[in-house]
Amino acid sequence: MDGGTLPTTRNGLGLNGGPRFDPDVAQDGYVWWYVDALSDDGARGITIIAFLGSVFSPWYALARRRGPTDPLNHAAVNVSLYGAPRRWSLTDRPRSSVRRDATHLSIGPSSLEWDGTALTIRIEEVTAPIPSRLRGTICVIPTAVNTRGFALDSAGRHRWRPIAPVARAEVAMDSPGLRWSGAAYLDTNDGDAPLERDFVEWDWCRAPGADGTAILYEATRRDGTTQGLSLLAPRDGDVRDAPAPPRTALPSTRIWRVPRRTRAEGGEASVTKTLEDTPFYSRSVLSTRLQGVQRVAVHESLLLDRFAMPVVQAMLPFRVPRAFR
Structure with missing residues (x-):
């Protein structure tokens, strides 16, 4: 398994080792904070990703084709609710919508705040392509905070840190009305170039258990090398x-016939639910x-050549609207 270890992500640790929301972000680059949780009864789930430099935004991709681009001018909070009802939102927002310091990040009306022991996420978004309100509060409480970071490419342009692989989430949604709790996970990625410039594809999973959380990260790089982590x-x-x-x-x-692969002892792995099935x-x-x-386990597969295809870029604005203030 080939994966360079970093003492942290490039921009250092936040309060008590948690997320830090005021890092420098390179032109054409990105930083994101990712949370997912599954309810204890297995009936519901949520994924939240706060982006500075929204890597899957067609608006950011278009701007980069015109020249070097400010990532903060393409910020977003992605929310995916699973179970009944399902909801999804991802609105690309300009720099004027971003407010941040070391412990707090606001993107439009949504926000994230780290107090040294827990991450509180306040969601105020509109779904797409059919508009509806998505409003609520999610509190993520880590069991422990991890300070070890990893380089995902040989040049160290893309970095990842699983901040809280073992955590609990308390989900309180007002619209739609939902209350539940369950096992959760928090990490961060940051990079100095678009993902599709340096990677062909990757897959990742996190799998909690009584001994902690097992994590797998596999990437095929654009230079033909591969990277893998088993943690x-x-x-x-x-x-x-x-x-x-x-x-x-x-x-x-x-x-969309997206190929899925993972690692498992004795080949004992099966898909029990498909939460997202998109072209890439x-x-x-x-x-x-x-x-x-x-x-x-929660598992993802990403195909970056498909993401870059013109037909996919033409479809994305229906799911990723652009706010102009």
């Missing part, structure tokens, strides 16, 4: 390297076996 995040400290089980194929997604990206729930434990 175990204990409940009380930094992530550590773990034996990498064999690669195993999963069924492609039904609509899938998010799924797996039943898998890692580090000797049967686990429920």
Whole structure:
């Protein structure tokens, strides 16, 4: 497995090792903070991604084709609700909508705040393509904070840190009205170039268990090399390297035929739910076996050549509207 270890992401740690919302972001680059959670009963889920430099925005991709671009002029908060009802939003917003310091980030009417022990996310968004209100509060409480970061490419232009691989989430949505709690995960990625410039594809998964959270990260780089990480995040400290089980194929997604692969002991991995099936990206729930434990995992596959295709870029504005203030 090939993955360079960094002491942190380039811009350092936040309060008590948590997220830091005021990093420098290179032209054409990005930083994002990612949260996902599944309810204890398995019926519901949520994923939230706050972007400075919205890497999947067609507006940001168009601006970069015209010349070097300010990533803060393409900020967004992506919210995906799973279960009943399903909701999805991702609005590309200008620099004037961004307010931030080390512990607080506002993008339009939504915000994230880290108080040293918990991350509070306040959501106020409009869904697309059919508009409806998406409003609520999500509190993510880490069991421990990880300070170890990783380079995802050989040049160190793309970096990743799983901030809180073992966490709990309390979800309180007002619109739609939902209340639940469950196992959660928080990480951050940042980079100095568009993803599609340096990567062809990747897949990732996180799989909690009584011993902590197993994490897999696999990437095919544009230069033909590959990178892979197999990690175990204990409940009380930094992530550590773990034996990498064999690669195993999963069924492609039904609509867009996105290939899915993972690692699992004895090939014991299966898709139990497909949460997102898009032309270039899938998010799924797996039943898998890692580090000797049967686990429920959140998994994603990303195809960056498909993302860059003109026909896909032409479709994306229907799901990713642009706000002009």
